[in-house]
Amino acid sequence: MTASVSPVGQPVLVNASRFRVAHAAEWERLDAIVRRIERGSVRALPQDDLLALPLLYRTALSSLSVARETSLDRALIDYLEQLCTRAYFQLYGVQTSAWTQLKRFFVHGWPAAVQSLWRETLVSLLLTVAGAVVGYLIVRGDAAWFFAIVGDGMAGGRDPSASVETLRKTIYATEQQNALATFAAYLFTHNAQIAIFSFALGFAFAVPTALLITYNGMMLGAFMAVFVPKGLGVGFTGWIMIHGTTELFAIILSGAAGFRIGTAIAFPGRRTRGDAAVAAGQSGAIAMAGAVVMLLVAGMLEGIGRQLLTDDLTRYAIGTVMLAGWLLYFYLPRKSDATAPG
Amino acid sequence: MRPPRAERRADADALRRSFVTPEGVDLRLHLGSAGTRAAAFLIDACAIVAVLVVATIVIFALFLSVHATALAIVWMIGFFVLRNGWFTLFEMAGRGATPGKRIMGLRVVARDGARLNGSAVIARNAMREIELFLPLTFLGQQASEGTADTFVTLFALGWSGIFLLFPLFNRDRLRVGDLLAGTWVVRTVRIALGSELAVPSAQPRRVFSDAALSLYGEYELQTLEDVLRGGNRDAIAAVAATIRRKANVPDDGDDQGFLTDYYAALCVRLERGLLVGRRRADKFAAGK
Numbered sequence: 202m203t204a205s206v207s208p209v210g211q212p213v214l215v216n217a218s219r220f221r222v223a224h225a226a227e228w229e230r231l232d233a234i235v236r237r238i239e240r241g242s243v244r245a246l247p248q249d250d251l252l253a254l255p256l257l258y259r260t261a262l263s264s265l266s267v268a269r270e271t272s273l274d275r276a277l278i279d280y281l282e283q284l285c286t287r288a289y290f291q292l293y294g295v296q297t298s299a300w301t302q303l304k305r306f307f308v309h310g311w312p313a314a315v316q317s318l319w320r321e322t323l324v325s326l327l328l329t330v331a332g333a334v335v336g337y338l339i340v341r342g343d344a345a346w347f348f349a350i351v352g353d354g355m356a357g358g359r360d361p362s363a364s365v366e367t368l369r370k371t372i373y374a375t376e377q378q379n380a381l382a383t384f385a386a387y388l389f390t391h392n393a394q395i396a397i398f399s400f401a402l403g404f405a406f407a408v409p410t411a412l413l414i415t416y417n418g419m420m421l422g423a424f425m426a427v428f429v430p431k432g433l434g435v436g437f438t439g440w441i442m443i444h445g446t447t448e449l450f451a452i453i454l455s456g457a458a459g460f461r462i463g464t465a466i467a468f469p470g471r472r473t474r475g476d477a478a479v480a481a482g483q484s485g486a487i488a489m490a491g492a493v494v495m496l497l498v499a500g501m502l503e504g505i506g507r508q509l510l511t512d513d514l515t516r517y518a519i520g521t522v523m524l525a526g527w528l529l530y531f532y533l534p535r536k537s538d539a540t541a542p543g
Numbered sequence: 544m545r546p547p548r549a550e551r552r553a554d555a556d557a558l559r560r561s562f563v564t565p566e567g568v569d570l571r572l573h574l575g576s577a578g579t580r581a582a583a584f585l586i587d588a589c590a591i592v593a594v595l596v597v598a599t600i601v602i603f604a605l606f607l608s609v610h611a612t613a614l615a616i617v618w619m620i621g622f623f624v625l626r627n628g629w630f631t632l633f634e635m636a637g638r639g640a641t642p643g644k645r646i647m648g649l650r651v652v653a654r655d656g657a658r659l660n661g662s663a664v665i666a667r668n669a670m671r672e673i674e675l676f677l678p679l680t681f682l683g684q685q686a687s688e689g690t691a692d693t694f695v696t697l698f699a700l701g702w703s704g705i706f707l708l709f710p711l712f713n714r715d716r717l718r719v720g721d722l723l724a725g726t727w728v729v730r731t732v733r734i735a736l737g738s739e740l741a742v743p744s745a746q747p748r749r750v751f752s753d754a755a756l757s758l759y760g761e762y763e764l765q766t767l768e769d770v771l772r773g774g775n776r777d778a779i780a781a782v783a784a785t786i787r788r789k790a791n792v793p794d795d796g797d798d799q800g801f802l803t804d805y806y807a808a809l810c811v812r813l814e815r816g817l818l819v820g821r822r823r824a825d826k827f828a829a830g831k
Contacts, residue, residue, distance in 0.1 A: 215810045266568055271814065390619050
C-alpha cells in the first residue's frame with residue numbers, strides 16, 4: 202500500500218479513496234454511456250463506446266462486489282449500485298426490436314397461445330352455444346324476454362313485434378358509403394373493449410367471464426328467435442356469418458384467455474399459485490391481443506363487407522372462408538419456435 | 544433503545560429485493576414505493592386526459608371546417624389506442640416506463656430477471672380495465688342515466704378500492720396486473736458519486752484513543768457520513784458534542800474538522816476489521 206500516497210504527501214486513509222482513484226474514470230465513462238442510451242440514442246453511440254459497454258459494466262459490477270466487502274463509504278456503494286442497476290437494464294432488459302416482436306407474435310406466439318388454450322376454447326364455445334340455445338328457447342316461449350336480454354338500444358327496431366318487411370330491410374339494406382367506415386371503427390373499438398374486459402374479468406375465478414360469454418350467446422339466440430320464425434333464418438345467418446365467424450371466434454378466444462387466468466389462480470396444480478398465474482397471464486395476454494386483431498378484421502367485414510355484399514351466398518362463402526382460415530392458422534401443426542426466449 | 548432502531552433499519556430495507564445478475568452479483572433492487580407509483584399513475588392519468596382533451600378540440604375544430612367523417616374514425620380509434628395503448632406501448636418501448644414512471648424514476652422489470660416481454664406488458668395493463676376503468680365506466684353510465692344510487696356508488700368505490708389498495712397488502716407492492724404478468728416496478732434513480740469524506744489534507748489529523756474509536760459500528764459511521772454530507776450546521780454541532788462527551792475529547796471549536804477526522808479514523812478502524820472478516824454492524828454489536 203506504499204503506492205497509495207496522496208498528492209499532499211499523506212498516506213491515503215480509507216479503502217474507498219484508493220478505490221476511487223483506481224476506477225473512477227471507468228465508472229464515469231460507463232455512467233456517461235448509460236446516460237446516452239437512456240436518452241434513447243443507442244444508434245448515435247460511437248462504436249468504441251458500444252464495444253466498451255460490456256467491459257465497463259463488468260468492471261463496475263466487480264467494483265461493487267469489492268466495495269461492499271472492503272469499504273464503508275456508503276456514498277460509493279450507493280453510487281455503484283445505481284450505476285450497475287442502470288447498466289444491467291440497458292444490457293439485459295432491452296427489448297428486441299418492435300419488428301422482430303411483431304413477426305414472432307404472428308408466426309409463433311399467437312397460434313401457440315391459442316393452441317395452448319384449446320380446452321378453455323371448447324368450454325367457451327360450449328357456453329356460447331348453450332347461451333344461444335337458451336336465448337332462442339326462452340324468447341320463443343315468451344317474446345317479452347327479448348327486451349330483457351337484448352335491450353332497446355341494441356335491438357334497433359329488430360324485435361319480435363317487427364314485421365317481416367322491416368326485418369328483411371335490416372338484413373339487406375345498404376347504408377350510405379361514408380357511414381360504413383365510421384360504423385366499422387365503432388364496432389371494432391366496442392368489441393375490442395369487451396374482449397379486453399372478458400380477459401381481465403377472468404381474474405375473479407373466471408365467473409364474470411363465463412357470464413359474459415353466456416350472455417353473448419344468449420343475445421345471438423334471442424335474435425335468431427326473432428328472425429327464424431318469420432322465415433328469415435337463412436338470411437339472418439348469412440348476415441351474422443360474414444363477420445360473425447371471426448367476431449364470435451375472437452370473443453370465444455378472449456373468454457378462453459380469461460378462463461385460463463381464473464382457473465390457474467383457483468387450481469394452480471403442481472406449480473405455485475404465483476407461477477401458474479404468471480404463465481396463464483402471459484399466454485392469455487397474447488391470445489387476447491390476437492383477439493383484438495381478429496376484431497379489427499371483423500369490424501371491417503361487418504362495417505364495410507356486409508353493407509356492400511347483400512347476397513346470401515357471398516356472405517356464407519366469406520364467413521366460411523374466414524373461419525377455415527383462422528382454424529388453419531391456429532391449429533395447423535407447426536415447428537416449435539426455436540428463437541423464443543426462455 | 545434497541546427495538547426502535549432495528550425497526551427503522553428494517554423499514555429502509557423492506558423495499559429492497561435481492562436480484563442476482565448472470566455475473567453473480569446481487570444488485571439489491573429498490574422497489575418503487577406505493578406513493579411514488581401512485582404519483583406516477585396520476586401524472587400519466589393527467590397526461591392521458593390532457594392529450595384526449597386537446598385532440599378532441601383539434602378534431603372537432605377540423606370537423607367544423609371540413610365535415611369529413613374520417614375524423615370521427617380517427618377520434619374513435621385514437622380514443623381506443625389512448626385508453627388501452629398509453630401504458631402498454633410506452634412500457635413495451637425500450638425504457639420499460641411510461642412518462643409518469645420516468646419522471647418518478649421507476650421502471651417495469653420482469654421479476655425473474657429475464658427481459659420484459661410484450662405479453663407481460665399487455666397482461667399487466669389489460670388488468671387496469673377491471674382495476675379502474677370498469678368501475679369508472681359503470682359509475683359514469685349510471686350517473687348519466689341518473690340512476691346512480693348510494694349502493695351503486697359504494698359498490699364501485701369499494702371495487703376500485705380493493706384493487707387500488709392491493710399493492711399495499713403485499714410485500715412486493717404488486718398490482719393485480721403485476722401479479723399476473725410476473726413483473727414488478729423498481730426504482731432507477733441516477734445518483735452522482737458523492738465526494739470523498741476522508742480526503743487527505745496537509746494538516747495533521749487528530750488522533751483518537753482506542754476507547755473513543757470502539758464506541759461505534761458501521762451503522763453509526765454511515766449515519767455520521769449522512770450528517771457530514773448533509774452539511775446542516777446544527778446537526779453537525781449536536782453530533783460533535785455527543786461524540787466529544789462520550790469519547791472524553793475536549794472541545795476545540797472546529798466541529799466540522801473534528802467530525803471529519805473522527806469519521807476517517809473510525810472508518811479506517813472498521814475497514815481494518817472488515818479485511819480480517821470482523822464486521823461490527825452497530826454500536827450494540829460486540830466490539831473487539
